[in-house]
Amino acid sequence: MGVTARDVMETDYFTIRPETPVTEAVKAFHEATRRLERRVFGMPVVNAEGELVGMISMYDILVLMRPKHIEIWGEMNDINFTGFINEILDRAKSILVGDLMTTEVITVTPDTNLLLIVDIMTRKHIRRIPVIEDGKVIGIVHISNVFFYLMERDPHGTRDGASPGKGVPHDEYRAEIHAERTPGSPGDAKDCHEHQARNDDRAGYPVLHKK
Amino acid sequence: MVTDRNFQPAGVVSKTDIVSAYYAGIPIDSTVETIMSAPPICCAPEDSLDHVLRIMREKGIHRVYVLDRDQSAGTGVISYSDIVGLLYRCCRKCERNLKRKTSSDEADSADLVRVRDVMTPSARTVEEYVTLHEVIEALFLHRFGAILITWLGHPAGVVSKTDLILAYRHGMPATAMARSIMRCPVRSCDENDELAQAIRQMIFWDIKRFFVYKGNPDEIVGVISLTDAAQARSGSCRACMPSRIEVL
Numbered sequence: 126m127g128v129t130a131r132d133v134m135e136t137d138y139f140t141i142r143p144e145t146p147v148t149e150a151v152k153a154f155h156e157a158t159r160r161l162e163r164r165v166f167g168m169p170v171v172n173a174e175g176e177l178v179g180m181i182s183m184y185d186i187l188v189l190m191r192p193k194h195i196e197i198w199g200e201m202n203d204i205n206f207t208g209f210i211n212e213i214l215d216r217a218k219s220i221l222v223g224d225l226m227t228t229e230v231i232t233v234t235p236d237t238n239l240l241l242i243v244d245i246m247t248r249k250h251i252r253r254i255p256v257i258e259d260g261k262v263i264g265i266v267h268i269s270n271v272f273f274y275l276m277e278r279d280p281h282g283t284r285d286g287a288s289p290g291k292g293v294p295h296d297e298y299r300a301e302i303h304a305e306r307t308p309g310s311p312g313d314a315k316d317c318h319e320h321q322a323r324n325d326d327r328a329g330y331p332v333l334h335k336k
Numbered sequence: 337m338v339t340d341r342n343f344q345p346a347g348v349v350s351k352t353d354i355v356s357a358y359y360a361g362i363p364i365d366s367t368v369e370t371i372m373s374a375p376p377i378c379c380a381p382e383d384s385l386d387h388v389l390r391i392m393r394e395k396g397i398h399r400v401y402v403l404d405r406d407q408s409a410g411t412g413v414i415s416y417s418d419i420v421g422l423l424y425r426c427c428r429k430c431e432r433n434l435k436r437k438t439s440s441d442e443a444d445s446a447d448l449v450r451v452r453d454v455m456t457p458s459a460r461t462v463e464e465y466v467t468l469h470e471v472i473e474a475l476f477l478h479r480f481g482a483i484l485i486t487w488l489g490h491p492a493g494v495v496s497k498t499d500l501i502l503a504y505r506h507g508m509p510a511t512a513m514a515r516s517i518m519r520c521p522v523r524s525c526d527e528n529d530e531l532a533q534a535i536r537q538m539i540f541w542d543i544k545r546f547f548v549y550k551g552n553p554d555e556i557v558g559v560i561s562l563t564d565a566a567q568a569r570s571g572s573c574r575a576c577m578p579s580r581i582e583v584l
Contacts, residue, residue, distance in 0.1 A: 192542045193417065212541060219502050219517070 131235035133274050134256045134264030140171045140332050143223030148214050150222050169255045169262045170226045179226030232257045337410050338372045347374035351497040358504035359472045378403045416566035451534050452527035455548050455558040461486045464515035471495050471514050485518045493518030524549050
């Protein structure tokens, strides 16, 4: 058997609940970045049962925060941005992660072949894919995991089989901006699934999953 | 805009439609077809802004969809805020405006359009203990996008259609009190403030309206929105107001 998602996935990751306010999600991205010691640009959203219901990314939050008339700002050369972000976040406090998250999420199983993951990521423009086992998220495959694995190792697993999940360099800053934006079926990929989101009313905050 | 299976324009779902659905108790997982208005109000790319403003005023709508030349697909949308943005840009480049910035001439200052010149001179209020049902009734009765919530007669917060839609989305019963979803503090300005300054603030802060007071912030006398500014075709000063759209 070749290299699979299990071999490259990150097993330390944060999840967040759909009923978490966006203002708390912003803090969660900071917290996740600090504790995982790498930049975190997106998180799986799970319900109280731990089932995946969506994905939330920085992109989703930036779309919310983007001013409607930003094209005019270029001509407002005397504008003062002091307090702007706080004002936007204050207005967003009644908006929840569940209101913004992408609900059609492509996932893979731990046994999904790495080359199939490459195919999904490149064709669907996805930068991270949750790995699901028994209905629960058990890891995330980032595009950087895949990229560095392929650059450094034989994707068919005939050479060094050391897991590249931890310690793989992360430099997703430029690429992340379009993450999780393209819903759709992965076609004939047997090991990937598209999850239709369900929402949950109970309170919840970001949770660190560590293996 | 709602399209049919062939991606042809079929209707429009507005905030008003969604709030109406909330009021009527329609389940949130109903199809958009249940609540959409049809047919969509559209214009052509070459139509004048004057024409578009007239359509908006006559139909009581806030945006018009722009169809391509063979009218088979939408290519854009134009709203009141787009028009105000255009006016704003025009004013900033206007020689008269540039001159005023370096002049202390009182005549120049008197020429400025004030908030009171274009505001809607009434502001309906409801007390914070009324239900969301009653808030919706008040909004529809007066055709407002938002209503001032008061506490013992003092401005306490604002409930807009957007707030009601979020309440609908979050499963809040329409029997909940207005104070449970109102936003505060109340964004307000004085009726004697320069209109250009108010528009600038609304554009920068992404605020659709200011409640207008007369001297004392507790004494709300009207509302100024980007819609009011667009309908009045008002820029910074009176010089070209009547013909501004045509000039552009």
